[in-house]
Amino acid sequence: MASELPLAESALSFRGYNVTNLGRTPELAVVPAYRRIVEEELDRFSQICADVVHRSVDLGSAVRTQREYGLDRYAEAVALIVAIETAQLRLLAEVHGIDCRAARLSFGYSLGEMTAVCCGGVFAIEDLVTVPLAMAADCAEMAHDVTMGILFSREETINAAEIEGWCERVTSEGAGAIGVSAVLSPNSLLVLGQGDSVQRLKGLVDAASKTRLHLRINEHRWPPLHTPIVRQRHVPDRSAVLLERLPGGWQAAQPPVFSLAAGRRAYDGRGARGTLREWVDRPQRLWDAVCDVLASGVRTVIHVGPEPNVVPATFHRLAENIRQQANGRSWSSFGLRAVAGLVERPWLASLLPTRAALLRAPEVKQINLEDWLLEFAPRE
Numbered sequence: 001m002a003s004e005l006p007l008a009e010s011a012l013s014f015r016g017y018n019v020t021n022l023g024r025t026p027e028l029a030v031v032p033a034y035r036r037i038v039e040e041e042l043d044r045f046s047q048i049c050a051d052v053v054h055r056s057v058d059l060g061s062a063v064r065t066q067r068e069y070g071l072d073r074y075a076e077a078v079a080l081i082v083a084i085e086t087a088q089l090r091l092l093a094e095v096h097g098i099d100c101r102a103a104r105l106s107f108g109y110s111l112g113e114m115t116a117v118c119c120g121g122v123f124a125i126e127d128l129v130t131v132p133l134a135m136a137a138d139c140a141e142m143a144h145d146v147t148m149g150i151l152f153s154r155e156e157t158i159n160a161a162e163i164e165g166w167c168e169r170v171t172s173e174g175a176g177a178i179g180v181s182a183v184l185s186p187n188s189l190l191v192l193g194q195g196d197s198v199q200r201l202k203g204l205v206d207a208a209s210k211t212r213l214h215l216r217i218n219e220h221r222w223p224p225l226h227t228p229i230v231r232q233r234h235v236p237d238r239s240a241v242l243l244e245r246l247p248g249g250w251q252a253a254q255p256p257v258f259s260l261a262a263g264r265r266a267y268d269g270r271g272a273r274g275t276l277r278e279w280v281d282r283p284q285r286l287w288d289a290v291c292d293v294l295a296s297g298v299r300t301v302i303h304v305g306p307e308p309n310v311v312p313a314t315f316h317r318l319a320e321n322i323r324q325q326a327n328g329r330s331w332s333s334f335g336l337r338a339v340a341g342l343v344e345r346p347w348l349a350s351l352l353p354t355r356a357a358l359l360r361a362p363e364v365k366q367i368n369l370e371d372w373l374l375e376f377a378p379r380e
Helices: 025-029 032-053 059-064 071-095 111-119 130-145 160-172 197-208 228-233 235-244 272-281 286-295 310-328 333-344 354-363 369-375
Strands: 010-014 105-108 146-152 178-185 188-194 214-221 252-259 264-268 300-304 365-368
Touching: 010 111, 025 032, 025 059, 025 071, 025 369, 032 059, 032 071, 032 130, 059 071, 071 111, 071 130, 071 300, 071 369, 105 111, 105 286, 111 130, 111 252, 111 272, 130 146, 130 228, 130 235, 146 197, 160 178, 160 188, 160 197, 178 197, 178 228, 178 286, 178 310, 188 197, 188 228, 197 214, 228 235, 228 272, 235 272, 252 286, 264 272, 286 310, 286 354, 300 310, 300 369, 310 354, 310 365, 365 369
Parallel strands: 010 105, 010 300, 105 252, 300 365
Antiparallel strands: 146 188, 146 214, 178 188, 252 264
């Protein structure tokens, strides 16, 4: 079965918080070969979460009854995601004999970056997860008047730095703060804003820009992580103090971790705490991670965690756009593969524009680990 997951040519992608976080975990939890490991991790992180939030936590019960945690139990949702990701990696190692450290690189969206860092051996996950758990109540409370919007253009790229500048202008009006939370692609940004700040941002940009931008509002409420809004409750500084006291942090990650907070491969044995401090209130640079993955020659992206959504959707959308562009220019499928293959040769890749590696997207396979684990579960 190891041949089904060629880690040496793979990148591990860890998901973050969503409004649904169970995924197929209830199915994994009843597989005889998996049950013990899944239950152990759910119990372990139940206790870790309970120790931080000072109330009883039973993640196993939530999985058995298929109960999703709402924002009133945001800490439990955080603990559940990390428990499931950790359990999936243990299942790979202990049941299937596949060591995730053999992967070419890893990265994580939002909370997933912390799991990726711990997977790489920089910190112990039971230590690092206490930091977001300690901040969970404040982050969830700030979500009550926060709106998520996707700002996108169908014609041109969006200057993220320019939009951040407009966010500062809206915030300075004193009627609600707003910030870019993620750079999803060159033509789409995720913004989080208090009150009606998202709509006001759209109005200001429309009046000042020649590029027509579109806005899609998400109906759910979201903790305003990765934006300046969290500074209102001093979350970055409080997190930094907690990080100072954690053991570890001096070992280079293996596999290497691309940080969406820093926009580069970080966690090389220096400055891990500083990078995680940026993680709190700086945008997630997902597009930079996508470019790094494709430029590295990765052939498979393995999505770790329950029901991964944002990262797989980004890769699938890019692959489809490239296919459509190729068809529009009457390129044959062979021609597209040939052009994409150019970046497989290091000497030639160095002579090509950096973003030429994006042409590889249609050739890169996407695997949801929970699906793979269920498909290849040992038979009784």
